[in-house]
Amino acid sequence: MTTDGVPVRCPVCRHEQAYAPPAFPCSCGAPVVPPVVYGAAATPVTERSWADDWVTVRCGACGREADWPQPEVGCACGAVLRIPVRTEAVSPPGPGPAAPQPPAPVAVPVPRPAFRPVPVRSARDAVTTAALYLRWLGYADVRDAVAGPEGRAPSGARLTARGVLAHVEPSARPASLRDLECAWLTALTHEVTCVCFALSDFTPEACERAAELGVPLFRIELDGVPAALNGAADELAARGA
Template structure:
């Protein structure tokens, strides 16, 4: 798999980014061609068109739309990794491929009390996909009876599990301080824990408040691979519920 150095323009931390590999319908592994030397871009506003990139299969020449490579820096910034554009001549790009197997699976946590099977991500194309991905991830962590309320009330709770409520922010703006505090109050009132999933990352104020309230924060990317972005989330991944 191709790897390129990526520097976060916010905290200047260096990362070695490995591009996710997807299966073309012909069966050949396909990956977005990363552009070496080009600076990563901080995602501050999302649009669904910008979140997809054309990728051509080297085996059959087919061109499909796949999630644009992204990297979640520990500082909280969500970075878009530049890719080489695909020439417009040749096969016409079909609609985003359905049922893709996604990137390599997340390995089981070595410190978890009970080793987990590999997590199978769900490619995110809609807000509903984001909620479904968070539900799959919570079940993978070990939460039981994960359900989606039939009606999303003013509490904005998207998922409930035994001992947990979770909110999934699939908007194009970073999750704000108010969302963290509202989730914490809802969890406190129902004597359960809370967790947040966000597609556009978190503001600095939200991250700081979540750390103080011990609210796990997870960043979603379009490959459907949740990533912990604060200490409480790391602990939850390591120890489970």
């Protein structure tokens, strides 16, 4: 969290509170904080859509643009308030003066920075964690699958990116065999990798079937770190996308 908050007044009950947006981890390792607008009116959230729940922010360290969760805060009256964010992009550092170029170094693999978790306090946080983890694995264009040809999952949520389809069960129930097989069949149809996340683990039948199909299973811990539950998940976490 940032150290300085911005005042947010609830338009429903007029209660005012301070809000500090969270810092999200860019793939370069630098923290990215959505630039909330100081003094702008917050908007009550009455319905959700992928476009409204995410905001594009440019990393000030490397200049990479990525989608991050739209800042929101809960009010004591029960309203959920969406905090406006500045839409102008943050310019990356400019180039320095020209200098003689040294010989090109031998390319060496650059290890991924450590995954930076965001604590899970709600079902939406669980879906956000799955999206952040997929992005950390190397799937940069993670989005909601509802609007695409992959369609809506029978239960839970689906995320998709180039080369992957992920099923996320963000509720208190374990992900079932049906959840797993539906996601796997959809991924097979689109010739992409299937990955499954669950906040409350998977049923034994789902775990057994995942082992047969080679589907990576991750349990989302409350600290925001997905835990690999099978060999396929260990392999994916080690190699990335």
